[in-house]
Amino acid sequence: MTLTATSFDWVRQLVHRESAIVLQPGKEYLVEARLLPMAQQRGLAGVSELVEAVRTRPDPASTRRIVEALTTNETSWFRDGDPFMALTGTVLPQLLAARGPNERLNIWSAASSSGQEPYTIAMLLSDAMPDAPNRVSITATDLSREMVERTRAGRFSQLEINRGLPAPMLVRHFTRAGNGWEISPTLRKMVHASECNLAVPFPRMGPFDVVYLRNVLIYFDLATKQAILQRVRQIMRPDGWLFLGAAETTLGVDDNWERVVVGRGSAYRPRKGN
Amino acid sequence: MRALVIDDSRAMRRIVGSILTDLGFEVREAGDGRQALDALEAGGKEGWVPDLCCIDWNMPVMDGLQFVSAARANPGYRQVTLMMVTTESETGQIVKALAAGAHEYLIKPFTADAMRDKLAMLGLLPEGVAL
Numbered sequence: 001m002t003l004t005a006t007s008f009d010w011v012r013q014l015v016h017r018e019s020a021i022v023l024q025p026g027k028e029y030l031v032e033a034r035l036l037p038m039a040q041q042r043g044l045a046g047v048s049e050l051v052e053a054v055r056t057r058p059d060p061a062s063t064r065r066i067v068e069a070l071t072t073n074e075t076s077w078f079r080d081g082d083p084f085m086a087l088t089g090t091v092l093p094q095l096l097a098a099r100g101p102n103e104r105l106n107i108w109s110a111a112s113s114s115g116q117e118p119y120t121i122a123m124l125l126s127d128a129m130p131d132a133p134n135r136v137s138i139t140a141t142d143l144s145r146e147m148v149e150r151t152r153a154g155r156f157s158q159l160e161i162n163r164g165l166p167a168p169m170l171v172r173h174f175t176r177a178g179n180g181w182e183i184s185p186t187l188r189k190m191v192h193a194s195e196c197n198l199a200v201p202f203p204r205m206g207p208f209d210v211v212y213l214r215n216v217l218i219y220f221d222l223a224t225k226q227a228i229l230q231r232v233r234q235i236m237r238p239d240g241w242l243f244l245g246a247a248e249t250t251l252g253v254d255d256n257w258e259r260v261v262v263g264r265g266s267a268y269r270p271r272k273g274n
Numbered sequence: 275m276r277a278l279v280i281d282d283s284r285a286m287r288r289i290v291g292s293i294l295t296d297l298g299f300e301v302r303e304a305g306d307g308r309q310a311l312d313a314l315e316a317g318g319k320e321g322w323v324p325d326l327c328c329i330d331w332n333m334p335v336m337d338g339l340q341f342v343s344a345a346r347a348n349p350g351y352r353q354v355t356l357m358m359v360t361t362e363s364e365t366g367q368i369v370k371a372l373a374a375g376a377h378e379y380l381i382k383p384f385t386a387d388a389m390r391d392k393l394a395m396l397g398l399l400p401e402g403v404a405l
Binding site: 076077078081158159161162163164166167168170171174175176 | 363364365368369371372376378379380381383384385387388391392394395
């Protein structure tokens, strides 16, 4: 049975309530595709049956899994390379010049999924500065507990490794683990993963020198986008850098950010006097 | 953009070739390293130099690693990006291929997205191909 309008509405409301992410009408296919494995796992005929079962007898584990299935995205290494090139090319030299020689650098990878982004940052920084493992701390957060656990484990399947990880970096920073690959312990120690729902007040963290908040604002409504950007500003250093996804901007959302061109892309910095 | 797909399996040449064609590449094929060197030489005479070679490792006559070494030794092919596309997936083998002069390494099986990611990283996506 294909997804009924009632089932889709229930899923939409659940996802919006739990994550503030808006599933637009017409995204029925996405719900079908993402929830089908869960339905099959439970021996149900289809996604509608799954949604009906959970709707009539909700339990926290099932609703959480539904929300997670709809809010996590496939991700690749060096996804849209510009924000990473900007890190080593522009941001890092400026931060190192502005900070004391022993001052730690704090980076936040928000919505870090299974860990490709925080480990990409860890690889780049450890290649660029030999003392990175002692000086840099990367906070990786995601809404999904499963993704946080995967990030902590630092293990990736062959198919995941194939998605954009340069071969020289693979052999430098990973070892084989069964059918997959495992990140080196040194890099794993640089990354601290925890759960964080961007739509509600953040846990105590920061202040951050650099924040990667990419391809996640697009899922939120305007008011939530504004609230998130305001909270990000509060836990950022005044001379910090914010990277958004290529299709995202603070323009028309929150005027307290200044857009600066970095290499082929752009970054956002807290406006002075705010 | 031009690509030479080097693999002794016709099915694999067709798969890799069609992914590359979809990405806007003009594709030629070779069944082993020796044929690939011949194709490069013949191509050079008519002005057809590939931007990319996708190279299987295990092939008869001349394997992928030998081809990479031979191609690297020829200054005429300096601009050609060499990417191993193989089931060989041990760290030592990847290191060996990179040391011989391969620029990238894609492990089979792979998806079209994985190929696209690699090409994007190498700056080899033809204009107009959306990520």
